[in-house]
Amino acid sequence: xxxxxxxxxxxxxxxxxxxxxxxxHIYIKEGRISYMExxxxxxxSEKAESFMKDAEEVIEGKNRMxxxxxxxxxxxxxxxxxxxxxxxxxxxxxxxxxxxxxxxxMTDEDAYWGANLAILEMMSTGTTCFNDMQMNIHQTTRAVKxxxxxxxxxxxxxxxxxxEAGQMRLRQAYEERDAFADCDRLSFFLxxxxxxxxxxxxxxxxxxxxAKNDMGIHIHLSESRTEMExxxxxxxxxxxxLAERAGLxxxxxxxxxxxxxxxxxxxxxxxxxxSVVTNPASNMKLGNGFAPIPKMMRxxxxxxxxxDGAASNNCLNMFHELSLxxxxxKGVGNxxxxxxxxxxxxxxxxxxxxxxxxxxxxxxxxxxxxxxxAILNIDTPSFMPNNNLIAGLSYSAxxxxxxxxxxxxxxxMKNREFLTMDKERIYFEIRxxxxxxxxxxxxx
Amino acid sequence: xxxxxxxxxxxxxxxxxxxxxxxxHIYIKEGRISYMExxxxxxxSEKAESFMKDAEEVIEGKNRMxxxxxxxxxxxxxxxxxxxxxxxxxxxxxxxxxxxxxxxxMTDEDAYWGANLAILEMMSTGTTCFNDMQMNIHQTTRAVKxxxxxxxxxxxxxxxxxxEAGQMRLRQAYEERDAFADCDRLSFFLxxxxxxxxxxxxxxxxxxxxAKNDMGIHIHLSESRTEMExxxxxxxxxxxxLAERAGLxxxxxxxxxxxxxxxxxxxxxxxxxxSVVTNPASNMKLGNGFAPIPKMMRxxxxxxxxxDGAASNNCLNMFHELSLxxxxxKGVGNxxxxxxxxxxxxxxxxxxxxxxxxxxxxxxxxxxxxxxxAILNIDTPSFMPNNNLIAGLSYSAxxxxxxxxxxxxxxxMKNREFLTMDKERIYFEIRxxxxxxxxxxxxx
Numbered sequence: 001x002x003x004x005x006x007x008x009x010x011x012x013x014x015x016x017x018x019x020x021x022x023x024x025h026i027y028i029k030e031g032r033i034s035y036m037e038x039x040x041x042x043x044x045s046e047k048a049e050s051f052m053k054d055a056e057e058v059i060e061g062k063n064r065m066x067x068x069x070x071x072x073x074x075x076x077x078x079x080x081x082x083x084x085x086x087x088x089x090x091x092x093x094x095x096x097x098x099x100x101x102x103x104x105x106m107t108d109e110d111a112y113w114g115a116n117l118a119i120l121e122m123m124s125t126g127t128t129c130f131n132d133m134q135m136n137i138h139q140t141t142r143a144v145k146x147x148x149x150x151x152x153x154x155x156x157x158x159x160x161x162x163x164e165a166g167q168m169r170l171r172q173a174y175e176e177r178d179a180f181a182d183c184d185r186l187s188f189f190l191x192x193x194x195x196x197x198x199x200x201x202x203x204x205x206x207x208x209x210x211a212k213n214d215m216g217i218h219i220h221l222s223e224s225r226t227e228m229e230x231x232x233x234x235x236x237x238x239x240x241x242l243a244e245r246a247g248l249x250x251x252x253x254x255x256x257x258x259x260x261x262x263x264x265x266x267x268x269x270x271x272x273x274x275s276v277v278t279n280p281a282s283n284m285k286l287g288n289g290f291a292p293i294p295k296m297m298r299x300x301x302x303x304x305x306x307x308d309g310a311a312s313n314n315c316l317n318m319f320h321e322l323s324l325x326x327x328x329x330k331g332v333g334n335x336x337x338x339x340x341x342x343x344x345x346x347x348x349x350x351x352x353x354x355x356x357x358x359x360x361x362x363x364x365x366x367x368x369x370x371x372x373x374a375i376l377n378i379d380t381p382s383f384m385p386n387n388n389l390i391a392g393l394s395y396s397a398x399x400x401x402x403x404x405x406x407x408x409x410x411x412x413m414k415n416r417e418f419l420t421m422d423k424e425r426i427y428f429e430i431r432x433x434x435x436x437x438x439x440x441x442x443x444x
Numbered sequence: 445x446x447x448x449x450x451x452x453x454x455x456x457x458x459x460x461x462x463x464x465x466x467x468x469h470i471y472i473k474e475g476r477i478s479y480m481e482x483x484x485x486x487x488x489s490e491k492a493e494s495f496m497k498d499a500e501e502v503i504e505g506k507n508r509m510x511x512x513x514x515x516x517x518x519x520x521x522x523x524x525x526x527x528x529x530x531x532x533x534x535x536x537x538x539x540x541x542x543x544x545x546x547x548x549x550m551t552d553e554d555a556y557w558g559a560n561l562a563i564l565e566m567m568s569t570g571t572t573c574f575n576d577m578q579m580n581i582h583q584t585t586r587a588v589k590x591x592x593x594x595x596x597x598x599x600x601x602x603x604x605x606x607x608e609a610g611q612m613r614l615r616q617a618y619e620e621r622d623a624f625a626d627c628d629r630l631s632f633f634l635x636x637x638x639x640x641x642x643x644x645x646x647x648x649x650x651x652x653x654x655a656k657n658d659m660g661i662h663i664h665l666s667e668s669r670t671e672m673e674x675x676x677x678x679x680x681x682x683x684x685x686l687a688e689r690a691g692l693x694x695x696x697x698x699x700x701x702x703x704x705x706x707x708x709x710x711x712x713x714x715x716x717x718x719s720v721v722t723n724p725a726s727n728m729k730l731g732n733g734f735a736p737i738p739k740m741m742r743x744x745x746x747x748x749x750x751x752d753g754a755a756s757n758n759c760l761n762m763f764h765e766l767s768l769x770x771x772x773x774k775g776v777g778n779x780x781x782x783x784x785x786x787x788x789x790x791x792x793x794x795x796x797x798x799x800x801x802x803x804x805x806x807x808x809x810x811x812x813x814x815x816x817x818a819i820l821n822i823d824t825p826s827f828m829p830n831n832n833l834i835a836g837l838s839y840s841a842x843x844x845x846x847x848x849x850x851x852x853x854x855x856x857m858k859n860r861e862f863l864t865m866d867k868e869r870i871y872f873e874i875r876x877x878x879x880x881x882x883x884x885x886x887x888x
Contacts, residue, residue: 317826387884388531399842
């Protein structure tokens with residue numbers, strides 16, 4: 001498929017590796033951005049004109065802005081059917097009292113439809129790649145493959161020493177990677193769940209497996225105060241220190257949350273080039289607090305952004321998360337200058353790509369990169385006046401401005417119509433699950 | 445105009461004065477909710493059927509939810525054309541360095557178009573009444589009257605003792621109230637700007653004028669640390685104590701911000717029945733921090749919600765503000781239980797109505813109240829599954845679900861088309877202002 005986007009305001013990297021918005025013609029061919037031409041007055045060069053003629057699809061950029069699709073660096077997409085079922089509960093009551101029993105009753109098909117709902121929501125709000133920890137293999141993966149989305153999948157691993165349960169989950173992780181080797185929008189990390197669900201020996205085994213199989217690590221770390229206290233009691237160190245000594249940081253590693261990271265933890269994270277995914281909505285909603293993100297940025301940590309699952313957020317809208325990221329730390333630190341809109345933009349795009357080992361392929365609008373793009377209508381109250389559009393992304397947009405989405409060079413949403421997913425069928429199946437589980441009986 | 449809404453999930457007060465969502469038929473006539481009938485199975489009684497036949501407009505409620513329109517209790521709507529012009533700056537640099545010079549160059553027409561843009565944005569995101577402090581008389585007021593919106597307007601008052609400037613502004617406040625006495629969607633408060641722009645003698649004069657003219661007070665209080673320090677230095681008390689001793693709290697009073705309210709301040713606010721408007725986005729964005737809202741709620745203060753102006757937020761979307769309100773205090777207090785979704789709902793609706801002395805007229809869906817309603821499409825990823833819809837308002841919706849808006853019994857937005865405002869003309873005028881002021885020259 002070839003696409004020509006004519007005279008659109010594009011958010012592109014500038015000389016200082018930050019971002020600037022300028023008018024461009026963009027030509028997309030065979031999945032990649034093959035040509036870009038700056039066009040202050042909208043005029044087309046001969047070359048651009050010939051690309052436009054060749055293109056199977058021409059998108060007019062008037063009153064539109066194009067951004068690299070957001071990279072949602074931490075979620076559990078199957079959880080979408082649990083949206084709004086467990087609110088205003090502390091972490092332990094939320095996880096062990098409400099969510100775990102639902103997960104126990106969940107079938108593979110439920111997980112598949114949950115993942116579909118998540119992808120629908122992410123796509124419609126400009127996310128073109130996500131990093132997922134799933135519990136039911138082949139389900140999120142299948143939904144990603146069918147929907148045209150891009151994702152990195154980790155089968156969630158829970159284990160103790162070399163117990164059979166842990167070993168079985170590891171085998172499933174490889175089985176899944178092999179089963180989907182034909183889909184180049186999918187790649188795979190290993191997902192040891194957390195230090196409170198995996199013991200040190202098992203973490204050590206997973207680290208060795210990751211190194212042997214050239215797979216990155218995706219883990220929850222230092223999310224709650226209880227986790228910190230229990231880790232100190234059991235291991236005499238922080239969860240981040242434990243992960244380091246188990247060898248989990250020796251290859252590419254993604255640590256979700258890190259709300260309670262200490263100064264020493266941050267040194268480890270920076271030195272070992274661990275990517276930290278902050279999930280501001282989830283961390284606040286479960287009463288865990290605020291991760292020390294500005295401090296991590298100063299320490300040189302690669303900070304990225306995630307929504308977490310819908311059961312603890314309750315949305316997978318990266319605009320919402322970006323707004324939180326760029327607002328809350330100003331409140332916490334009593335300074336308006338700690339995370340700018342441009343910082344937020346990088347955190348939500350290129351930093352996420354870097355965490356997933358894809359920074360040469362996605363995360364910015366540059367010739368040669370894969371065409372993973374979101375086109376926004378900026379002729380809206382939220383973007384009016386069309387001034388300082390990067391600030392608009394953080395502070396005034398809400399995600400509904402996303403009109404057209406291109407993933408891997410293919411249009412997956414066009415003028416808010418999903419071209420690769422059946423929205424009505426997904427809603428139908430989600431309603432069916434709620435009914436079966438008796439979750440539709442809850443007071444509205 | 446008469447409207448019949450058929451079989452819609454309505455967010456209505458329950459016995460405990462909290463909120464519950466149940467299916468209803470709703471009949472609106474002559475500006476008010478004239479009849480409501482619960483309809484678990486969608487069936488129509490004879491009475492409901494006859495209302496439906498009489499109605500000039502029938503709205504089908506399938507996959508829809510109706511809420512009382514949000515009451516945005518603190519904004520400066522003329523500032524909308526300044527959206528995204530001054531970001532990531534501390535309060536003093538923001539106000540005195542950037543915003544004030546733009547205000548100095550602003551004409552009455554600019555303020556009028558700014559207010560129009562604000563109303564467009566508020567209406568499209570479910571706000572049906574707002575409380576505004578304006579600087580250019582007749583401009584926001586004119587936009588409110590023409591647009592079909594409801595508002596309480598305070599002419600911003602700045603003065604020192606009985607200086608002529610202050611007296612002139614007071615005369616303008618009355619002049620404006622009298623000029624718009626024919627529009628019953630408009631009412632008027634007096635708006636002494638803040639303790640750092642009005643001295644104690646002037647505050648005292650305004651308090652007396654308010655009492656004499658039966659007008660409420662709308663003031664900024666305890667917004668920044670600098671304001672606190674300067675007030676201590678000058679008056680030996682907090683801004684809230686100063687306002688009390690000047691008599692500003694002897695009648696209906698609305699205090700915006702109160703970020704730095706002390707325990708003693710909260711006692712005063714509760715005892716004097718002052719309504720506090722929290723503006724979470726603005727307070728974070730300018731580096732002022734988090735108001736102690738859960739503590740104020742426990743102290744019995746009537747807490748309401750506002751967006752502040754677009755220059756410091758940068759959006760007037762109450763869904764955004766509601767999400768912040770119900771998330772941030774969980775992070776600050778490390779508890780998931782401090783402000784529930786239902787608390788947030790009341791704060792954004794009936795508490796705001798109470799602050800504006802309109803709780804008997806608006807703020808909830810009840811027979812006899814004015815029909816100020818927002819109808820949401822809940823057949824969206826953000827609301828799916830349709831479970832616990834009040835949680836959805838806070839945690840997963842973004843405002844784009846608002847499809848139809850009714851104010852004073854008239855449809856002002858229908859299926860996202862504005863019936864009472866000219867969107868294109870407003871955008872055109874806003875672009876013209878930006879060009880004239882040279883603000884379109886900023887790097888995008």
